[in-house]
Amino acid sequence: MAKVYGTIIIGSGPSGYTAAIYAARSNMSVLVLQGYQTGGQLMQTSEVENYPGFEDGVMGPEMMEKFEKQAQRFGAELVPEDAIKIDTSAKPFTVTTDSAKYQGHTIIIATGASAQWLGLPNEQRLQGRGVSACATCDGFFFRGKDVVVVGGGDTAMEEATFLTRYANHVTLVHRRDSFRASKIMQDRARNNPKVSIVLESEVADVLGEEEVTGVRLRNVRTGEESTLDAHGLFIAIGHKPNTEIFKGLVQMDAQGYIDPVEYTMTNIPGIFAAGDVTDHRYRQAVTAAADGCRAAIDVERWLENQGIHVGIENWE
Structure with a gap:
């Protein structure tokens, strides 16, 4: 049977x-x-x-x-x-x-x-070596380091705020000129002295050979690019x-x-x-x-x- x-x-x-x-x-x-x-x-x-x-x-x-x-x-x-x-x-x-x-x-x-990713080749290569999609899972490993969070919703705000428990500094990057997150979540991030915000910008590349050493940012309005030193990149786009x-x-x-x-x-x-x-x-x-x-x-x-x-x- x-x-x-x-x-x-x-x-x-x-x-x-x-x-x-x-x-x-x-x-x-x-x-x-x-x-x-x-x-x-x-x-x-x-x-x-x-x-x-x-x-x-x-x-x-x-x-x-x-x-x-x-x-x-x-x-x-x-x-x-x-x-x-x-x-x-x-x-x-x-x-x-x-x-x-x-x-x-x-x-x-x-x-x-x-997790939804940005689609960058180095992002996949450096997963687990500085690139993460879960701050509560991996935040502890970035104690005293500078990290970048990408996103504009409640999750991104929550991740950025959570990471300040460990990180030296958190840079929150969002490609639009305003956040879609709730006001209370935005206020928590904006009022945290360990968080800085970069709007109208996207991560164009993740830098580093064996581990993340920084990200290359691109202003979506002007096309101007800049490099930001960081040891971690957290993707929080859903x-x-x-x-x-x-x-x-x-x-x-x-x-x-x-x-x-x-x-x-x-x-x-x-x-x-x-x-x-x-x-x-x-x-x-x-x-x-x-x-x-x-x-x-x-x-x-x-x-x-x-x-x-x-x-x-x-x-x-």
């Missing part, structure tokens, strides 16, 4: 792997579609120092490798492919990848969100949830984040969502992992209420 998994988890960041650990440990048959880029955003993070249990810090990729091995230990099957289509017209659900189709009684969407294939299927907010209707369950009974794909506020590894735990427990209870038995020893 064809395999029907208790749950198919789409995504392999902290939320996806934690969901897999909890679900598989409960003797549920679990498939994780990891995606071609496994491990989520932490694969682009140099060192993680704020995750409980790693008192000396841990490299992002090493941490995700530990998550992966723990999920495998409890019997989760891992497939390093992207989900490209979900069919909810019949149960069990069908999830299609480039090479196969898989069936599951439930689905946990844990595809995360991606995040985009990875929900493209779920549009028109599950309920989302205006930004494309999945909006669960009951705990972690979406508007489609049997389909759940966890992690950054539902979270535009915290975006932390620990909150994503917690969400994965919640989703797995919700799945287990939902299946039990439906009278569906999904132990690994009896495929349905």
Whole structure:
């Protein structure tokens, strides 16, 4: 008989792997579609120092490798492919990848969100070596240093203000002549003596060989360029949830984040969502992992209420 998994988890960041650990440990048959880029955003993070249990810090990729091995230990099957289509017209659900189709009684969407970048070649090359999209994740590493924050919304103001706890000085760069951030957030940044503001300018390039040493700024009105010494560049121009294939299927907010209707369950009974794909506020590894735990427990209870038995020893 064809395999029907208790749950198919789409995504392999902290939320996806934690969901897999909890679900598989409960003797549920679990498939994780990891995606071609496994491990989520932490694969682009140099060192993680704020995750409980790693008192000396841990490299992002090493941490995700530990998550992966723990999920495998409890019997989760891992497939390093992207989900490209979900069919909810019949149960069990069908999830299609480039090479196969898989069936599951439930689905946990844990595809995360991606930071929006400026699109500069050196920006990608220096990620984890001074270029970051998360001040709360990486701000500690810039104690006593000068940093640049790019953006004009509440997130940029919040990141700039937060970084003043560690950095010597923060330069906030925005390409327009005014900010779109709320007044209270603007006031916090403007009134902070450690923050200076450069308007009508964009980052034209990130400087440095092994690590960031500065940025080249370009005035968008005059075209004039200048160099600003800095050890860090924080991009705060927003995040985009990875929900493209779920549009028109599950309920989302205006930004494309999945909006669960009951705990972690979406508007489609049997389909759940966890992690950054539902979270535009915290975006932390620990909150994503917690969400994965919640989703797995919700799945287990939902299946039990439906009278569906999904132990690994009896495929349905």
